[in-house]
Amino acid sequence: MKRMFILLMLLVTCGEAAAKCSYSGSIQRQAFTIRAKIPTDDSIPVGSILYSTKYGTGNYKNFTCSQKDNDQYITTISTAEVAGVTGIHGMPVYETGIDGIGFQVSDLLESKNGALVPAVAGSVLVPFEKTSDNYYKFVTVWFIKTKQVIDTSGSDSNPSISFSVGNPTTNPSASDRLLYTTTIKLKNTTYQATSCDISPSSSQITLGRIKKSTLMSVSRGGVTPEQKNILLTINCPAGSIGNTLMYWFNPIGTSSTSGDGIINNMITDNSGAKNVGIIFKQTGTPLVFYDMDSYSFNSAATSQVINLTADYYLQSNSVDDITNGKVKAMLEVVIQEQ
Numbered sequence: 001m002k003r004m005f006i007l008l009m010l011l012v013t014c015g016e017a018a019a020k021c022s023y024s025g026s027i028q029r030q031a032f033t034i035r036a037k038i039p040t041d042d043s044i045p046v047g048s049i050l051y052s053t054k055y056g057t058g059n060y061k062n063f064t065c066s067q068k069d070n071d072q073y074i075t076t077i078s079t080a081e082v083a084g085v086t087g088i089h090g091m092p093v094y095e096t097g098i099d100g101i102g103f104q105v106s107d108l109l110e111s112k113n114g115a116l117v118p119a120v121a122g123s124v125l126v127p128f129e130k131t132s133d134n135y136y137k138f139v140t141v142w143f144i145k146t147k148q149v150i151d152t153s154g155s156d157s158n159p160s161i162s163f164s165v166g167n168p169t170t171n172p173s174a175s176d177r178l179l180y181t182t183t184i185k186l187k188n189t190t191y192q193a194t195s196c197d198i199s200p201s202s203s204q205i206t207l208g209r210i211k212k213s214t215l216m217s218v219s220r221g222g223v224t225p226e227q228k229n230i231l232l233t234i235n236c237p238a239g240s241i242g243n244t245l246m247y248w249f250n251p252i253g254t255s256s257t258s259g260d261g262i263i264n265n266m267i268t269d270n271s272g273a274k275n276v277g278i279i280f281k282q283t284g285t286p287l288v289f290y291d292m293d294s295y296s297f298n299s300a301a302t303s304q305v306i307n308l309t310a311d312y313y314l315q316s317n318s319v320d321d322i323t324n325g326k327v328k329a330m331l332e333v334v335i336q337e338q
Contacts, residue, residue, distance in 0.1 A: 019066065019069060019170065020166075020167070020170040020171055021063055021064065021065040021066075021071055021165060021166045021167060021170070021171050021177070022063070022064045023061055023062065023063050023064075023176065024061070024062045025059060025060070025061045025062045026059075026060075026061060027060070027061050027175070027178050027179065027180065027181065028057055028058055028059065028060035028061070028179070028180045028181075029180075029181050029182070030055070030057065030058075030180075030181075030182040030183075031182065031183045031185065032053075032055055032141065032182060032183070032184050032185065033185050033187050034051075034053055034141065034184065034185065034186055034187065035187055035188050035189070035190075036050075036051040036053070036143060036186060036189050036190070037051065037189075037190045037192055037336075037337050037338070038050050038051055038101065038143065038150070038189055038190070038191050038192065039191075039192045039194075039195035040150050040152060040191050040192065040193055041192075041193065041194060041195055042148060042149065044145055045145070046085060046145050046146060046147065046148060047085055047086060047087060047093075047144065047145065047146075048144070048145045049087070049088075049142050049143070049144060049145075049334050049336075050101065050143045050144065050145050051142075051143045051336060052140060052141065052142045052143065052248075052292060052334070052336060053140070053141055053292075054138055054139070054140045054141075054292050054293070055138065055139050055140075055141075056137055056138055057108070057137045057138060057139055057180060057182075058137065059137070060108075060137075060179045060180040061131075061178070061179040061180070062130075062131040062132075063130065063131055063165045063166070063179065064129065064130045064131075065126050065129055065130070065165055065166065065167075066129060067125055067126060067129060069167060069170075070125065070167065071125070071126045071165065071166060071167045072123045072124065072125065072126060072165070072166065072167060072168065073109060073123070073124050073125070073126045073127060073163075073164075073165055074122075074123045074162075074163070074164040074165070074166075074177065075107070075119050075120060075121050075122060075123075075161070075162070075163055075164075076121060076160075076161070076162040076163075076164070077094050077105075077119070077121040077159065077160075077161050078157075078159050078160040078161070079094050079095040079096070079097070079157060079159040080094065080095050081093070081094055081095075081121070082094065082095055082102045082144075082146045085102060085144065085146045087102070087104045087118065087142060087144040088104055088116070088118045088142055088250065089117070089118055091104065091118040091120055092104075092118075092120055092121075093144045093146060094121075094159060095157070095159070096143070096156045096157065096159060096184075096186065097154065097155065097156040097157030097158075097159070098150070098151060098154040098155065098156050098186065099147060099150070099151035099154050100145065100146055100147035100148075100149060100150030100151055100154075101143055101144070101145065101146060101150055101156075101186075102143070102144045102145075102146040103141060103142065103143050103144060103159065103184065104118040104119070104141070104142045104144060105118070105119050105139060105140070105141050105142075105161050105182075105184070106118060106119065106138075106139055106140040106141075107119040107120075107163075108136075108139065108163040108179065108180055109126075109127055109128070109134060109163065109165075110127055110134075111136055111138075111140075112134055112136045113136065113288070113291075114255070114260055114288050114289050114290060114291065115255055115257075115289065115290070116140055116289075116290040118142075119161065119163075126165055139182065140290065140292070141184060143186075150191070152191045155186075156184075156185060156186045158183050158184065158185045159183065159184050160181060160182065160183045160184075161181065161182055161183075161184070162178060162180070162181040162182075163178075163179050163180045163181070164177035164178045164179060165177055165179055192239070192240075192337070194237040194239060194240075195236075195237070195240060195337060196234050196235065196236040196237070196240050196245060196300060196335055196337060197234070197235050197236075198232055198233070198234045198247075198306075198333060198335050199232070199233055199235070200230065200231065200232050200233075201230070201231040201232075201233070205228050205230055205310050206228075207226045207227075207228055207278075207310065207311070207312065207327075208225075208226040209226075210224055210225070210226050210312055212319070212322055212324065215276070215312055215314055215322070216314060216317075216319060216322065218314070220258075220259075220313070220314050220317075221259065221279060221286065221313065223311060224311050224312050226311065226312060227309050227310070227311035228309065228310050228311070229307065229308070229309055230280075230307070230308040230309065230310055231305060231306075231307060232305065232306040232307075232308065232333060233303060233304075233305055234247075234297075234300075234303065234304050234305070234306065234335060235302065235303050236300045236301065236302060236303070236304075240300050240337055241299075241300055241301060241302060242299050242300060243299075243300050243337045243338060244296060244297070244298055244299070244300070244337070244338040245296060245297040245300040245304070245335060245336070245337055245338075246292060246295065246296045246335070246336045246337075246338060247295050247296065247297075247306065247333060247334060247335045247336070248289075248290060248291055248292045248295055248333075248334055249280070249287045249288075249289050249290075249291075249295075249331055249332070249333055249334075250289060250290060250331070250332040250333075250334060251263045251289050251329075251330075251331060251332075252266075252329075252330035252331065252332055253266045253329060253330060255289055256277050256313070256315065258277075258313070258315055259286060260286040260287060260288050260289070261279050261280045261281055261286030261287040261288070261289070262277050262278070262279045262280075262286070262313050262315075263277055263278050263279075263280070263329035263330070263331065264277050264315075264329075265277055265278075265327050265328060265329070266328045266329060266330065267325065267326050267327065267328050270325075271325055271326055272325045272326055272327065272328075273322070273323055273324060273325035273326060273327050274321065274322065274323040274325070275314070275315040275316040275321045275322050275323075276312060276313065276314065276315060276322060276325075276327050277312075277313040277315055277327070277329065278310055278311070278312065278313060278327060278328075278329035279310070279311050279312075279313040280308055280309070280310055280329075280331055281308065281309045281311070282295075282306070282307065282308050282309075283307070284309075287308070292336075300337070306333070310329075312327065
């Protein structure tokens with residue numbers, strides 16, 4: 001009997017380890033009706049952002065789960081992935097139902113202000129164990145060009161996106177696991193054969209060599225002797241003059257957690273400098289990536305200019321952490337008419 005009792009206790013203990021996720025609050029259900037201006041200019045390359053918008057989610061269901069119990073984060077997207085096309089961060093693009101236009105949507109749990117992550121359909125280990133670790137209550141939708149010619153006569157299929165958290169074994173009910181769900185509908189879309197065009201003074205900016213001692217003598221985020229100006233000119237056709245012109249900045253590569261406007265060195269092999277990034281600023285203020293609210297021209301003219309700077313950014317105060325080498329960063333600038 002003693003052996004049986006011990007065995008039963010072990011079984012009970014193992015059973016308790018696989019605890020259920022717990023929840024509070026209600027599922028948030030939304031439907032976004034988007035009235036977009038979509039450029040159809042054939043010169044726009046496949047994979048480009050055609051239009052983007054941001055919405056508040058309001059409060060959605062809270063959860064407490066466990067990574068050690070293999071609790072899952074499940075993203076469901078109702079439409080198929082577009083074969084051979086990637087968008088933001090090189091992530092998959094999904095069908096809207098309109099031939100030539102796909103979409104991406106920001107991930108509910110892994111996105112935050114200045115660091116958006118496109119959602120990918122599937123199931124992964126829950127990225128953190130409770131909602132309060134990152135309760136970012138916004139969703140961004142990007143419409144992506146997927147073919148050279150867009151079928152402007154087509155209509156969308158109202159794709160839906162759902163985000164759930166839980167363990168299919170201990171939380172078998174899909175409705176229990178569901179945190180947030182939304183549908184996307186393009187309505188009264190305006191197609192534009194011509195649109196504003198942005199061009200840099202140079203597609204590549206080269207910063208001069210800087211000594212480690214010089215870099216370390218400048219406070220983090222301060223101006224080094226090698227800072228360079230970047231001039232971006234936006235030219236608009238007659239049909240766009242007077243429209244509101246938004247623009248925003250997407251890092252290509254990994255943005256730093258050290259602060260706004262910083263992109264980590266894209267050269268990760270031994271030829272790259274360690275703990276040195278690039279910081280981008282406008283009028284001396286670091287850029288906020290993915291921010292579609294702060295940068296705009298209220299009334300587009302025939303021509304307007306965006307002035308930026310690029311400079312080295314020191315990512316450690318320890319001289320031993322900084323190594324000699326090359327530094328590379330890439331920044332995408334997106335313009336959009338409203």
